[in-house]
Amino acid sequence: MQSNQYSADARLPPTRRSFSSQAKIGHAPAGCAVAEPIMNSLPNSEPVAVVGLGFLGRGIAASFLGHGFRVIAVEPDDAQRTRAGDHIASMIAEMIDLGGAPQAMRSEWRTRYVPTPGFELLADCTFVVESVTEDPAIKHRAFECLEAVVGANVVIASNTSSIPISQLQQGLKNPGRLIGMHWAEPAHATRFMELIRGAQTTTEALETAAVIARRLGKEPCICQQDIPAFIVNRIGYAMYREALHLLETGVADAETIDLAVRNALGLWASICGPFRWIDLSGGPEAYAKALQRVFPTLSKADEIPASMRKLAESGARGTANGRGFFQYTPDEARHWDELYRRHAWRVAQMQNEYFHPNADPHP
Numbered sequence: 001m002q003s004n005q006y007s008a009d010a011r012l013p014p015t016r017r018s019f020s021s022q023a024k025i026g027h028a029p030a031g032c033a034v035a036e037p038i039m040n041s042l043p044n045s046e047p048v049a050v051v052g053l054g055f056l057g058r059g060i061a062a063s064f065l066g067h068g069f070r071v072i073a074v075e076p077d078d079a080q081r082t083r084a085g086d087h088i089a090s091m092i093a094e095m096i097d098l099g100g101a102p103q104a105m106r107s108e109w110r111t112r113y114v115p116t117p118g119f120e121l122l123a124d125c126t127f128v129v130e131s132v133t134e135d136p137a138i139k140h141r142a143f144e145c146l147e148a149v150v151g152a153n154v155v156i157a158s159n160t161s162s163i164p165i166s167q168l169q170q171g172l173k174n175p176g177r178l179i180g181m182h183w184a185e186p187a188h189a190t191r192f193m194e195l196i197r198g199a200q201t202t203t204e205a206l207e208t209a210a211v212i213a214r215r216l217g218k219e220p221c222i223c224q225q226d227i228p229a230f231i232v233n234r235i236g237y238a239m240y241r242e243a244l245h246l247l248e249t250g251v252a253d254a255e256t257i258d259l260a261v262r263n264a265l266g267l268w269a270s271i272c273g274p275f276r277w278i279d280l281s282g283g284p285e286a287y288a289k290a291l292q293r294v295f296p297t298l299s300k301a302d303e304i305p306a307s308m309r310k311l312a313e314s315g316a317r318g319t320a321n322g323r324g325f326f327q328y329t330p331d332e333a334r335h336w337d338e339l340y341r342r343h344a345w346r347v348a349q350m351q352n353e354y355f356h357p358n359a360d361p362h363p
Contacts, residue, residue, distance in 0.1 A: 046069075046070070046125075046126040046127075047069075047070040047071070047072050047114075047124055047125050047126065048064055048069050048070070048071055048072075048125055048126060048127045048128070048129070048212075049071075049072050049073070049074065049122045049125040049127070049128040049129070049146075049150070050064065050071055050072075050073045050074070050128075050129050050131060051073075051074045051119075051128065051129070051130045051131060051132060051142050051146065052074070052075065052130065052131040052132040052133075052142070052159075053073055053074075053075035053080055053081055053084035053115070053131075054080065054131065054132075054133070055185070056131055056159060056183055056185060056187055057073075057075070057084070057131035057132075057159070058084040058087045058088055058091070059087075059091060059183070059185060059186055059187030059188050060129055060131055060159065060183060060187050060188075061073050061084070061088055061113070062087075062088045062091035062092055062095070062187070062188040063187050063188040063216050063217075064216065065088065065092065065109045065112060065113055066091070066092060066095040066099070066101055066105065066109070066188055067215060067216050067217065068112075069112065070112040070113075070114075071112060071113050071114070072114045072116060072121050072122055072125060073113065073114065073115045073116065074116055074117070074118065074119055074122070075115060075116075075117065076117045076118070078117070081115050081117065084115065085113075085115065088109075088113070091186070091188045092105060092106065092109050093106065094186075094188070094189065094341070094345065095188060095189075098189075098345040098349075099189065099345065099348070119145045119146065119148075119149045120149070122146070122149045122150055123149055123150065123151075125150055125154065126154060127154065127155055127157070127208070127209075127212055128146060128150060128154060128155070128156045128157065129157045129159055129181060130142050130143070130146070130156060130157065130158045130159060131159040131183075134160060134161065134162070134163065136163055136167060136168060139158060139160075139163070139168055140168070140171065143156065143168070143172055143178070147172065147173050147174065152173075152174055152177075153174075153177065154177065155177050155178075155179065155205045155208050155209055156177055156178050156179075157178075157179050157180070157181035157195075157209055158178060158179070158180055158181065159181055159182065159183055160180055160182065161182055161229065161230075161233055162228055162229045162230070162233060164198070164226050164227075164228060165178065165179065165180040165196050165197070165198030165199075165201065165226050166198040166199035166200070166226045168180075168198070169198045169199065169200050169201070175198070175200040175201075176200050176201060176202040176205060177201075177202065177205045178198060178200075178201065178205070179195055179196060179197065179198065179201050179205050179206055179209050180194070180195065180196025180197075180198065180223070180226075180230070181193065181194075181195060181196075181209060181213075182194035182195075182196065182230055182232075182233075186341055186344050189341070189344045189345050189348055190218075190344055190347075190348060191217065191218055191219045191348060191351055192218065192219070192221075192232070193213045193216075193218035193219070193220050193221065194220075194221050194222075194223055194230050194231055194232065195209050195210060195213065195220050195221070195222050195223065196223040196226060196230055197222070197223065197224055197225075197226060198226050199226060206222065210222070235274070239261075241299050241301060242298055242299050243257050243261070244299075244305045244307065244308055245298075245299035245301065245305070247305075247307060248305045248306065248307055254325045254326065255326075268280075270347045270350065270351065271350075271351075271354060311323075311324065311325070319333035319336055319337055320333075
């Protein structure tokens with residue numbers, strides 16, 4: 001859980017620094033841009049800010065640090081700020097051991113990392129990622145602090161998985177510079193990033209964020225409409241709903257459903273998306289016939305099913321507390337968490353091999 005202790009007390013006169021106009025990439029991208037390889041750039045002189053050092057925030061900070069940026073990280077909770085440093089050190093070690101970052105970074109990153117409880121040090125920051133609790137009110141308090149300190153043209157990227165960016169833009173002094181920036185865990189390892197255009201987001205802000213994303217080794221996917229949950233989570237939630245429907249109706253148990261998805265979708269989802277997969281496995285002609293038959297049978301539920309609601313109300317937090325759709329001992333939880341992190345790096349390495357950052361994405 002990310003800290004929500006953000007106040008508007010830490011204020012300094014705004015500066016007017018922002019990333020160079022070289023960050024522009026022409027018109028707003030209409031698809032997935034091409035990432036740069038890890039550690040493709042030298043350390044950067046411009047500092048960036050990360051606000052919130054919770055579960056994703058510390059990975060975001062590590063991603064910037066691992067690609068040469070100076071990072072000023074705001075976290076008002078003293079204990080969480082201290083823990084974040086340990087987590088970042090572990091992530092930097094992964095970037096060296098598994099991602100090809102130079103050995104010197106194992107200690108050097110600390111010279112570019114400034115954790116702080118307040119916003120006073122952010123006046124010279126040239127890009128900001130807000131990663132506080134997924135709550136509009138808490139995010140707005142962070143935006144209020146940021147707008148009192150950073151330059152009027154500095155892009156503020158909100159790390160959110162579902163809150164509409166247009167909603168977050170309401171009440172801001174400079175709403176055009178706010179964009180959505182949806183990261184995936186582990187933030188320092190994956191190539192995934194969604195950039196979301198709000199109703200008032202400027203093309204320049206979106207372009208700047210896309211350049212930053214590529215400097216972080218990401219393949220920024222642009223969501224041109226500000227819809228709830230954006231692209232990948234909407235597709236994921238549709239899958240979760242159908243999986244829950246199969247579980248509720250007794251078609252199969254949770255372990256069987258997981259096994260089927262892992263051995264089928266897991267085979268192709270790391271090299272292509274649903275449309276490429278349709279083309280590879282029969283084409284639109286074949287799928288149209290199947291979809292016509294199956295669509296009417298799919299779940300259209302708009303309420304959380306009983307099995308999920310019961311688990312949620314019991315406080316089940318998965319591997320975090322050992323209770324979810326499966327039960328976990330501490331060792332089992334640690335095993336699955338570590339297995340996922342190792343797998344994330346293997347997938348990243350495979351994608352870098354199959355889809356080299358400098359290659360034509362449409363050969």
